[in-house]
Every structure is written in C-alpha cells, then in structure tokens.
Amino acid sequence: MxxxxxxxxxxxxxxxxxxxxxxxxxxxxxxxxxxxxxxxxxxxxxxxxxxxxxxxxxxxxxxxxxxxxxxxxxxxxxxxxxxxxxxxxxxxxxxxxxxxxxxxxxxxxxxxDFNLINSYKKLFLNDSRWINCENSFSSIDDFTFNNWKERLYFERIEQKTSVIEDLLKTSKNDWEAVLFKMLVKNFGLKVNGEAFFSLANSIDFSLIRKLQNSTNLLEALLFGQAGLLEEDIENSYYINLVKDYAFLKSKYTLSNINVLPVQFFRLRPPNFPTIRLSQMASLYNLHGNLFSKIIETNVINDFYELLKVETSSFWKSHYTFNKESKTIKKSVSKSFIDLLLINTIIPIKFCYAKHKGININEDIVSLISSIASEKNSIISAYNKLKPVSKTALDSQALIHLKTNYCNTNLCLKCAIGNAFLNNKLLNQKT
Incomplete structure (x- = not known):
C-alpha cells in the first residue's frame, strides 16, 4: 500500500x-x-x-x-x-x-471497495512490465486518450518554454536573440546540441544583426567560435574564413573559451557541424527579422518555404574543409524542419502568445497535428501496445507520458491509470 x-x-x-x-x-x-x-x-x-x-x-x-x-x-x-x-x-x-x-x-x-484494491494491485505490483498498464493499454478508448494526450502535449510544451523564459531574462526580452540561440541549439541535434548552444551563447546577437548581409562573415563567425578554423588547411575558402574570423575576433573582442567542442563522430555527413552551421548562416543571411516571420506564419507548408535553406557553394562539394566530395545541393529537409518546429518554433510561438496574453492553443494543436509522428523507441513501444501515434502531437504527448508519468509511477495522476482503477479499462490479460 x-x-x-x-x-x-x-x-x-x-x-x-x-x-x-x-x-x-x-x-x-x-x-x-x-x-x-x-x-x-x-x-x-x-x-x-x-x-x-x-x-x-x-x-x-x-x-x-x-x-x-x-x-x-x-x-x-x-x-x-x-x-x-x-x-x-x-x-x-x-x-x-x-x-x-x-x-x-x-x-x-x-x-x-475490493475491486479498487484489486485494480490497484494489478496496476502497481508487477515490476517486469514496460509500463504499469501495458496489459490494459490496448483497451483505452479514443475519447479518454485524445483528451489526455492534448493535456500531456501542453504540459510538455510548458516544460520546453522554461528554457525560453530563462533566455528571455538574460537577453532583456530580445525575442530575436532567443530564437537564434534556440535554433542554433536544435541545428546541432542531439549530438551537437549542447555544443551549438554554447556557441550561440558566446555571441551577442547584435553581431548577427550587423553581419546579416554577408554569408561569408556569418560563416567565419560561426566556424571560428566553434573552433573549426584552427588547422593549417590550404584552400582559398578556408584561408579567407580564417582571415575574416581574425578580423571579427579582434574588432568585437570575441572569445570561444567556453564553447564546447563539436563532434563529427557517429553523424551522417549531412548532419556534420560544418554543414549545419553553413545552413544556419544562410538562414540568417536570407531572412531579416526571422522572429516576426515565424510569429506570422501558421501553416506547415509556409514554414517549409520559410526555412528551406541550403549551404554556401563551397559545401556543395565538401562535408569537411580538407576533403572534396561529389557535388550535391545540401538543403535542409522537411523532416529536419519538422524537428525545428517541434523543439523550437512551436514552443517559442506558444511562449510569445502567453506573454502577450493571447490564447493560440487551437492554432498550436493544428500546426503540431500537421506534422508526422516522430519515430523512436518510446513511440514504437507504445504503438506495439496499440497504434496511437500518428502525428507529432501524439508522439510528443507519449514521450511526456512515459518520462513524467509511467517512469515515475504517477498512474494515480494519469487519465489512463484512473480509467483502469475505475474499471473502465477491462482486459482479460491482467
């Protein structure tokens, strides 16, 4: 008990x-x-x-x-x-x-009631299950799950906005600066996310504004702060980047002493930090006032157009500075933009609306529901119990459910756990 x-x-x-x-x-x-x-x-x-x-x-x-x-x-x-x-x-x-x-x-x-005690024992007294209610999960009705998953999603997005709130405080409510830092972090994905975030935090966003009209200078700034311009490489593109970064470092008193090293290991070449940083430079060269454009955009296809950027010309035939490869245009994919929407753009839109006292929950639900479900071990395991994840709203809700409820045995605060305890979920396997 x-x-x-x-x-x-x-x-x-x-x-x-x-x-x-x-x-x-x-x-x-x-x-x-x-x-x-x-x-x-x-x-x-x-x-x-x-x-x-x-x-x-x-x-x-x-x-x-x-x-x-x-x-x-x-x-x-x-x-x-x-x-x-x-x-x-x-x-x-x-x-x-x-x-x-x-x-x-x-x-x-x-x-x-004895039935309540019996349901409680079935729910909690089995340590071998992936989640406590896995034998009854397939019996969950759509009404219970659909209502619960929307609440779970907004709990998760609230968690994501806590990072945004902290960045707002340190940037004196500069939303453009916060967007830049969050985008850079997510351009790094899991492997380089923290390194890219430390890189973004090493740059005052006012400098991005000053350099926005030059892709070359933006690349020199990002590559230099990432510690990628410290080798002796003989090609004109690299030599010019080194010269440009030396100028920027001297003029703006730049330091990358607190920037974490980026990783190439275990990454597919399209996700190499060189490629992602070049795409990042192109994005900010292409779009002034990117934050305003993101706030005004609400339709998934419009986001695909807004964020569709590619590397500068050098990277069409390279993945690293010193080795040439087959020439190919390296644009961000729709699936990559989906990740940016899920982890950066939608949380920022939600947080900004909250600051303005505007309820855009329906717009948020519509946008996240237009993105396909993520694929990972948690989603696969839930879908084996019952195919419930079709959209990114579903997958985000399920990740939050597993992490914050199932893993911590908070079944008594979960709508599915409550339905089970109230004998609304009946399963002969339990």
Missing part, C-alpha cells in the same frame, strides 16, 4: 461514505475533503468534517499506519496541530494532539 494511493482514495472519495465511524465509534460526515497540499505540512487543508455532533474545519493527514505519525515526527511539528482527522489504511496505535486528547482517526481498509 502506497500513501499516494490513500491520497487518491480520499481526494476522490473512493470509499463508502455513508455510515462512517472513527476507530472509537463516533459518526463521521465528510462535508469537504479539503485542498490537496503538495508541499510540506498536512496532506489536505481546509477540510470540513462533522465528527459526532461537532462540525470541524481544519486539516487532514493521511498515513498507511497510524504509527507513521510518530515515524514522521509530526508530534513535534506545530504545522500538524490543526489536524482534525487522521486518515489511515490501518490503525495500529493511538495518536494524541497537543492537549493530550486523541486525534479522531478513520481507518480506510474496511470501507474501500
């Missing part, structure tokens, strides 16, 4: 509420279970409970056993002096208030 399950039982009154009595035989009538407290102190505040002939207003504390009161040292803590009811699964000892009178205690194990 877990204490959070007792919270669930009490909060949603999942017990027989008529004819309740304290362990000493006094009648209990619950007027209000109180407000669930997720911080320190009693578990529920401002409850209203009639015990015998007296109506009490105060706090409720829950434990698996009455003796846990002493195990947690509540008898020494004034925060618990206003507890009007001690709710326990099993009463094993008397608990006294400061005035030496026993605190009224309700024992739950005799008033909770």
């Amino acid at each position: 877990r204490e959070d399950f007792l919270h669930y039982i009490w909060k949603y009154k999942k017990f027989i509420i008529t004819g309740l009595k304290t362990v000493s035989g006094e009648a209990i009538t619950i007027k209000n279970v109180g407000e669930h407290n997720f911080n320190s102190g009693p578990d529920f505040f401002n409850a209203q409970i009639q015990i015998g002939d007296q109506l009490w207003a105060g706090n409720v504390e829950l434990h698996v056993k009455s003796s846990d009161w002493f195990l947690h040292n509540h008898e020494k803590d004034d925060a618990y002096k206003n507890v009007i009811l001690h709710v326990v699964w099993e009463h094993d000892t008397e608990v006294f208030a400061k005035n030496n009178l026993p605190i009224a205690t309700l024992q739950l194990k005799d008033v909770v």
